[in-house]
Amino acid sequence: MSPDNVNFGRYGKSFQEGLVQLIFEDRPFADQITEVLDVGFLELEYLRVFITKILDYRDRYNKHPSVDAVTTILRTELEGEDGVIQKQVRDYFVRIHTREIQDIEYIKEASLDFCRKQNLKEAMLKSVGLLQSCSFDEISSTINEALKLGSDNNFGYEYITDFEKRYEIKHRNPVTTGWKDIDGIVGGGLGKSELGVVIAPTGAGKSMVLVHLGSNAVIEGKVVVHYTLELQDTVIANRYDSCITGYPLSDLRTFKDEIYEQIKDIDGKLxxxxxxxxxxxxxxxxxxxxxxxxxxIKPGLIIVDYADLLRPVIVRKEKRDELGSIYEELRAISTEFQCPIWTASQTNRAGLSAEVITMEQISEAFNKCFVADFIFSVSRTIEDKQNNKGKIFIAKNRNGPDGMVFNIFMDTSNVSIKILPRSPVTNGIIPGTPVALTATMQKGLLKNKYEKFRRN
Structure with a gap:
């Protein structure tokens, strides 16, 4: 075994297990680090055995092993190892199937830095021996070769080499919306690296909807980071109190002690x-x-209330271009931090009187819609507000069907928003939950609107 200063011992067991898991799961990283990795750098015997099997397979077949291949190898090719080591190797392989690696970038950077330095040190020691017998060019070549090894060689997804990767099950880790009907069509909720947008006119309750989404994530045990660009942080916190406990916003001070008793043991963090x-x-x-x-503190859900109120990083001539770039940057943040982002966008004037708001009513920049993974609108006429009703329209859904309308109950006094039960289609009128907007239904809706217009 290598002494402490030339192995990963000082980084600890968790680091070494994460490194070996990355080499197995991330083929481009494996290509990069295996140029400079010495198996002896791993302090733990079962990890050395496991990684040796991976490297042997790569050398023999000139490709990265699949999960099935490794399963077979560990079942049939460990006879020569000690019984305890066999069990440790197989137990480790089972664990990494369900474990999500933390600090991926740190593990990659630290391990590559360590391995490359060891290789450079070897090259420098070799060069000392070459000083008397070789030319300067040969010594220079030895040093330069060592510097090249382990450098970034990921040129992109390789269609044949990475064949298995595109058939692996992708874990979106969705965060619930709190509405079973909507979770059902979006794959359980908004997933990591995804951007969701709520479209609504002014006064329709965009901020209330975002609080509802955040509250359900907190109850589910997620870390929610809520950015408010319009309302005070304490006002938003009061809305969370009301949404989670059901106490009216006007009575929060009266029931302060009861509210605290209900929220103090919540698993999530806000x-x-x-x-x-x-x-x-x-x-x-x-x-x-x-x-x-x-x-x-690793965020499980990010809420931006709301994106239209952010200042652009780069000032552009057209406001719509500035808004479009803001949504693109939010999408990038969701990917960078591997968690979903919810935000909201205001409709144009046409959205104020619309019974069902579509993406045509989105304010200023239509290219907001291009980068979003899930978009739904909230529409509430004056009559709807008086009756605590409204409509949600699924405008875009990358993980399922869209073009559906849901009737909702929305009581802003205690931030209560619920999807109402389904109702049948009658007289060609589109029901509230959930029905795809087929051509026939659209024709029926337009006909009813026209008749209503003529009567008025």
């Missing part, structure tokens, strides 16, 4: 960060999230 309107950019949000991660 962080509300307030920025003045148009003062924060997406870089501001990225910086704040990075500081949270450094403190061990």
């Amino acid at each position: 962080i509300i960060k307030e920025y003045p309107t148009k003062s924060a950019t997406t870089n501001t949000i990225r910086s704040h999230l990075s500081r949270l991660v450094k403190r061990g």
